[in-house]
Amino acid sequence: MRLLLLSLTTVLGFSFAVSAHADGVTLVPKGNRNAEQPDIPGASKRRTKAGRTTFDDKYDKVRDLLANDRKLMDKIKATARDYRIDPIHMVGAIVGEHTYNVDAYDRLQSYYVKAAAYAGNSFRFAYDGIKVSDFVTRAEFSACAGENGSYDLWTCRERIWDKTFRGNTVDGVDFPNNRFSAVFFQPFYAGQTFGLGQINPLTALELSDMVHEKSGYPKLDENDANAVYEAIMDPDKSLAYMAASIRMSIDDYRRIAKMDISKNPGVTATLYNVGNSDQRAARLAARNRSRGEGVAPILPEENYYGWLVNDKLAELESLL
Template sequence: MRTFLLTVAFAGSLASVSNAAQAVPAGNRNIEQPPIPGASVRRTKAGKTSFDLKFEKVRDLLRDDDALVGKIKKTAAAYGISPIHMVGAIVGEHTYNVDAYDSLQSYYVKAASYAGNSFRFAYKSEDVSDFVQRPEFAECAALDDSYRLWTCREDVWQDRFRGKTVGGTAYPNNRFSAVFFQPFYAGQTFGLGQINPLTALMLSDLVHQKSGYAKLDEKDAVGVYKAIMDPDISLAFMAAVIRKSIDDYRSIAGVDISQNPGVTATLFNIGNSLQRARALRARNAGGATNWPEENYYGWLVNDRLDELEDLL
C-alpha cells in the first residue's frame, strides 16, 4: 500500500475520533476512468485544447514555480495533511474545470480585478442574510461553528425550499450555492483553488483558527470573493476543504481517506463530504465494506500520482 508521510501530526478534531478507521486501499477502484461530464468536455473543446494539454499546463506551472509549491507545503503542514492532496485538487480543477494561468502572478492580478466591485449574495431581491432568518432555519440558530451552521442551512434549503414554492415564492430546483451565492453566473468557482463562496463561508472558522485570516461574512460578498480569489488565502481554504473531508469520513464513516489523494480530490470536486460520509456509513451498516470511489477527476490524480509526487 502506498503511504504518504504527513507533514505534521493530526491535531484538533482528529484527537477526539476513533483510531479504528479502516484505511482506503491505495489507487483507483475503477479500472477505467469514469465518464467526464459533458459540460467539461464542451468547455475544453470551446477553448480549442484538450484534457492532456490542460493537465500538462498546470503540471508545468507547479513544476516551474518553487514559490507556489513552497506555499502549498507550508499550508498543508498547518492543516495536518500531505501536500499531495492539494496538488491533486489543483491539477484536477485546472484539467477539467478551468485552464491554468501561466504564472502565479496572473492569479494575483485576476484577484485584484475584483476589488471595488459591488455585488451581493441574494436570490432575486432577497439577500441570503435575510433569507436564513426565516423560521425554517431556526434549528440552525444555536450553531456557532461556521461549518455546522452553513451545513445546517444548506440541509434546510435542500429539504424545505429547493424546487418548492414557499410563502408565494417559487425557488429553483438547484443547489443552495448556485441560487444564492453566484452573483456572476451559476455553477462557477474562482481562483487558484476554485473555491465556491458557500464553501468558503462554511470553512471560515477553521481557516481563521489555522491560518489567522479574518472570518468571512455573508453580508460582505466582496470580502468572500477576495478570500477565494487571493492565491495565498485560497490555498488555506483548499487545505481546509481537504482536512474536513478527511475528518468527516474518519469520524462519521470510520474510513481513513488520508492516504488516497484520488478520493480526497473527488470530494474536493463534488463537495458535501459530511453528507457523503453519512451515506457511506449507512451503506456499510451491518458489516458491509464499501469503499469511497473516485470520480473521473480523482481517477486522474491517482493514475498520474507518481508524476504529481515528483512535483513535491
C-alpha cells in the first residue's frame, strides 16, 4: 500500500507539474523523476573505494569547500550572470563531479597550484602518431567543412568519428571503439578530465567560441594543446567553460526537444556528466514525436549524478 501511494503521488505530481510556455516549450519542473537514485557506475565505485573514502564523505567535502570559500562562490555567481544561468546549475555540476569522479581540494588555491604544476609541459592531441589536426582533414570529414562556429564544427567531427571510425578498420588502421575525446584528446590516459570543472579538452574546443564571446578568453586551437590545458586547469577559465557547457545544454533542449530544463539542476548536471546534449535532445524529440498529438511528452530524466543534485537541492541552494 505504501508503494502504491508513493507511485500515485509521483504520477499525480508529475501530471500536474508539467506546463508549457506560450511558444510550445514544455517546462521541466524541479525535482527527480525517479523515486530512487539510479545505479552508480562501477567505475565510480571503484575510484571511490580505491581512495578509501565514501560518496557521502566526498559530498561533504565538496559542500564544505563551497560553503567556506566565498571567493569561489562569488566567482561562480559572476560567471553564471555572464552566461544567463542560475548559479545553482554550476554548483550542482561541481558537486556531482567531486562526489562521483574526483575528490575536492580543501580550498580554491589548491586548484591554482595544481594548474601551475602542468604549466611548461608539452602536450599534443594525437593517436598512434596521427595528429588530430591532420586526421580531421581526411575526406570523411568534408561534411563538416561548412559548419560555422567551434561547437557545430567539433560536434560534427565527433559524429563522423562515431559513424565511420570508431571500432572500425579504415585504410588499414584499426581505430579503438572509444569516444573521440578519449582517443585523440587525452595525452595522459583515456577518459581523464581536469580542474575544478573537470572539463575534457574536446569539450573546451567545442565551447571555445562561446567562451571567447562571453568571457573574452582567447579562442582555442587543436594545434596548441598547452593552451587548451591551461584553459581547463585554470579555475577562473574552467568556470567559464563549465557555464558555457550548461548554457549550451539548456539551449539545445529548448531548440531541439522543446524542453525548458533551466529550472531543474539535476537534469543540467546529468547532461554535464554525460555530454552530447544536442544528440540526446534530438533522441528525446524523436520519441515524443512518435507518441502523436495530445499525449503528455516524455520528460528528460536525471541519472545517478543529477539525482543527487536534486535530492540535495535545498542544502545546495543555501550555499548561494
